Amino acid sequence: MVGIRFHGRGGQGAVVASKILVHAYFKQGLYVQAFPSFGMERKGAAVSAFVRLDSVPIVERGDIKNPDVVIVLDSSLLRKVDVTQGVKPNALILLNCRENENQNPFKGSFRVAGVDAVKIALQHGLGSKTAGCWSSLIGIYPYTCITVPVVSVAFGATASVAAGIKAGLTIQGNDHTTVLAFAGDGGTFDIGFLPLSGVVERNDDILFICYDNEAYMNTGIQRSGLTPFSANTTTTPKGAKSFGNLRTKKPMPEIARAHGIPYVATASIGFPQDIQRKVKKAFTITGPKYLQIHVPCPLGWQYAPNKSIDMGKLAVETGLFPLIEYENGKLTGVRKIAPKPVEEYVKAQGRFKHLLNNPDEIKKIQEIADNNIARYGLKVEPAPA
Numbered sequence: 353m354v355g356i357r358f359h360g361r362g363g364q365g366a367v368v369a370s371k372i373l374v375h376a377y378f379k380q381g382l383y384v385q386a387f388p389s390f391g392m393e394r395k396g397a398a399v400s401a402f403v404r405l406d407s408v409p410i411v412e413r414g415d416i417k418n419p420d421v422v423i424v425l426d427s428s429l430l431r432k433v434d435v436t437q438g439v440k441p442n443a444l445i446l447l448n449c450r451e452n453e454n455q456n457p458f459k460g461s462f463r464v465a466g467v468d469a470v471k472i473a474l475q476h477g478l479g480s481k482t483a484g485c486w487s488s489l490i491g492i493y494p495y496t497c498i499t500v501p502v503v504s505v506a507f508g509a510t511a512s513v514a515a516g517i518k519a520g521l522t523i524q525g526n527d528h529t530t531v532l533a534f535a536g537d538g539g540t541f542d543i544g545f546l547p548l549s550g551v552v553e554r555n556d557d558i559l560f561i562c563y564d565n566e567a568y569m570n571t572g573i574q575r576s577g578l579t580p581f582s583a584n585t586t587t588t589p590k591g592a593k594s595f596g597n598l599r600t601k602k603p604m605p606e607i608a609r610a611h612g613i614p615y616v617a618t619a620s621i622g623f624p625q626d627i628q629r630k631v632k633k634a635f636t637i638t639g640p641k642y643l644q645i646h647v648p649c650p651l652g653w654q655y656a657p658n659k660s661i662d663m664g665k666l667a668v669e670t671g672l673f674p675l676i677e678y679e680n681g682k683l684t685g686v687r688k689i690a691p692k693p694v695e696e697y698v699k700a701q702g703r704f705k706h707l708l709n710n711p712d713e714i715k716k717i718q719e720i721a722d723n724n725i726a727r728y729g730l731k732v733e734p735a736p737a
Contacts, residue, residue, distance in 0.1 A: 355416040358401040359435050360425035365504065369423070370401035383410050398433055424448060425469075436460060473501060508543035510535040515556040530635055533560045538568050540644075541577035541602050552611040552640040559634050559641045562604070565649040573652040577602040580672070581720060582713050583703045585652070590706040595713050600720060608642040609678045615639075616678040617685070620646040622664030626675060626687070646673045654702025663700065670694045671721035674728045688732045691725055694718045 356373070360366030367388040374384035385404040402416045417438045424435050427449045435445070441461050448469040458464060505513040514533035521529050535544055540562035548560060567585050568574040574587040579597045584590045588597040608616045615637045619627040627645060634641040648663040650656065655663060667673040669692045677685030694717045698704040707713045725731050 353404060353406040353410065353412075354421070355419040356403040356405070356421040356423065357416050357419040357435075358399075358403070358423045358425065359429055359433060360399050360401075361429070362397045362399050364399075364425050366399050366401045366425055369425075370403050373403055374405075377405050382407060385410055389415060398429060419443060421446070430457060436462065473503070507539055508547060510539050510544055511548040511551040511558070511560060514558045514560070515551045515554070518556060518558055531558045533558055534563065535560070536563055536568070536570070537566060537576035537578040540564075541604055545577075549611065552608060552613045552642070555613075555639050557639055559631075559643065561631075562642070562644045563647045564644050565647045565652065566601075567649070567652050569649045569652045578604075581717060582707055584706060585703070595706065595710070596703075605642070605644055605676065605678070609681060611640075612681060613640045613642060614680055615641040617642075618644045618646070618673065618675055618677075620664045620668050620673060620675060621648070622646075622661050622666075622668055623675065623687070630677065652703065654705070655700055659700070663697075666692065666697045666700065670697045671725040671730055672697065672717070674724050674730055676728055683728070686728050686730060689725075689730050690732050691721070691730070694721050 356370075358366040358370055360369075370386040370388070374386040378384045383406050385402070387402055389400040389402070400415075402419075404410050404412070404416065418440050419438070420440055420443050422435055422439055422443065422445045424430070424445065424447045427447060429435065436458055439445070439460070439462065442463060444463045444465065445458060447457075447464065447466050449466045450468055450471075503513065503517070510533045514531050518531045521527075521531070538544070540548060540560075551558065551560070564578050566578050566580055566583065567576050573585050575583075575585045575597055578601050579585055579588065579599075581598075581600045582596045584596040588594070590596050605616050605618055615634055617630045617634070619630050621627070630643055634643060646664060646667055648655075648660045648667070650660060653663065668675055668687065669689050671689065671691050672694060675685075675687035676683060695714055698707055698714055698717060707717075
């Protein structure tokens with residue numbers, strides 16, 4: 353039996369790597385095990401993952417105390433973690449390090465190999481994403497729907513990591529790889545706002561996409577900076593003296609525009625061709641680009657999943673989520689609408705159920721839509737007689 357131990361930090365992929373490895377060996381006909389061991393379960397914390405391989409059924413359980421192979425994903429761990437603990441004599445230690453660091457830092461009779469895995473990954477281009485609903489959706493190789501390299505990062509670091517990847521590619525003379533950053537409400541408007549502001553201020557050449565589902569849907573439906581007025585969430589609950597969220601959505605497209613970036617746009621899953629057009633357009637523009645995509649969430653919004661497209665369209669058609677484009681600070685694109693009353697939108701979602709017998713609160717939401725319609729000129733003007 354061969355025992356392999358991975359050392360990494362939360363979010364670097366040690367657990368995923370162990371699963372990929374056992375999947376490959378399983379396809380070759382071996383018996384396999386893969387399992388993780390966590391300390392503090394958070395991004396950046398030390399994580400171990402274990403793999404057992406054998407030609408006969410494996411009955412042993414528990415951590416691998418005496419591995420034959422150790423794989424270290426982050427060389428900075430060597431200052432805090434004894435990765436050689438229990439390692440067999442003459443075991444192989446594979447260390448992810450820069451080429452100029454490729455030397456044996458260990459005491460003992462080990463076979464040590466250094467690989468600049470970061471450089472290899474950059475040569476193939478990388479995308480950046482943060483913790484959130486999208487992280488759950490992509491799955492793991494070979495079951496992922498993603499066909500390009502992706503790096504998962506700490507919650508608020510998406511923009512910074514994407515900018516760093518682009519800088520690394522530029523140093524290597526690679527000016528053709530597009531770096532795409534994905535984050536949800538929190539990773540954009542709340543936890544990730546400062547890094548994003550820094551990236552656009554420095555004019556870093558990335559495309560940042562916020563998928564706006566109007567709450568922290570992946571962690572318990574808590575309020576975010578994009579939660580709409582009067583919406584019921586777990587941290588802004590309705591009650592005898594509360595109608596839900598007390599604040600309106602942060603105007604992030606306008607905030608991004610105020611940074612002077614070349615392209616800012618909004619889109620909705622209710623209009624997929626519009627998303628495609630705007631993404632393709634963003635790819636042709638040099639400098640930071642910001643695209644906010646409105647994505648209804650059946651769980652948090654409380655409606656039937658097969659109504660997601662209709663819900664996205666209704667948000668646009670009421671004026672609550674305008675579809676707009678800014679190029680170099682100028683409003684160049686607006687999707688015109690024949691405005692529908694917001695009551696139609698509110699009645700379709702359980703998160704607004706507490707408002708149905710309170711026309712004054714619904715009127716406040718209508719005022720938000722009316723202000724959007726007036727500000728961006730959304731209303732279709734009647735044809736001249």
